[in-house]
Amino acid sequence: MHRHFILFKPYGYVSQFVSETKKKKVLGELYDFPEGTMAIGRLDEASEGLLLLTTDGKISEQVRSSSVEKEYYAQVDGLIPEEALRQLREGIEIRTEKELHQTRPCQVRKLEEAPALPERARNIRDARHGPTSWISLTLTEGKFRQVRKMTATVGFPTLRLVRARIGSMTVAGMAAGEVLEVESFALVAPVGDIASGG
Template structure:
């Protein structure tokens, strides 16, 4: 009997703010939470490639292919984020971020790897977030781009806080060569492979 090769399925989604990067559970503590299954009728065996925390939004890849997931999660694939930070960010803070900063991870201190960071000249053209972000009466804000080859839990938020500019909004806009482009919040697109 010849074993038929299974055909894997892949999706690109714009994860909304307030949705967990996982599929539901029967845990009573999580019954009030929103999961990815609300966005689409995904096939069995689907898994998110990496995660975005509940308060983060943007590009999330899903696949039924574990090898694909391992490759995208490896440090060979860049992930770019746009972060709205509290305050008028300084060139010194950007330099610190790009060289790597010390953050807490798993109860230990962790030095982030060098990465690409720059200030955006204008606010990016992103859909409005469902939950309002504080307005200009509370002082200035800045948009920055951070491109990482690693992805520790809440890493970008911890990095911007470490240099004195906490993140107010975080949107992943790129994974490798896949860009958010004109996708809208909650969009789900099936694709035929990521690479």
């Protein structure tokens, strides 16, 4: 029987179980996962939020497919205007590891207030450094550091990034570092009219 887990990955942890350096915090420090558990996709060390883990390698491809939405909350530097949101919705050119990539149209909206999230282990900064904005981005692709590259390209670098949802699974109500074992992943949520941004 395969086992499946959802994790609210905290800031400062890498999405792996073994690290080449003892300075890196790894997922095995958060929970006693069974042998053969793998993370599906990754969040970089500075990113937080929903990470799915499983002992079933066949599920990984389904989760990473373009039929499953991934929603991120990004706190960006400055007061982001509608024009920048429009550019993000329509798709922009970013540099990936090897080439330029045109992002797909996606859903982007400005959040009127900060989302209810656990405190981050390390503070972002305080109000003396200027205003920030929170936005929601819902993507159906996942290039390396894509959200950070997208917001930087339109002039509003990401200060905090949290993956809030994969399909219909969310981190709502979870504490940073919390792990829940589930019977299966409820992944397939209808992909909306992403080009409209709504």
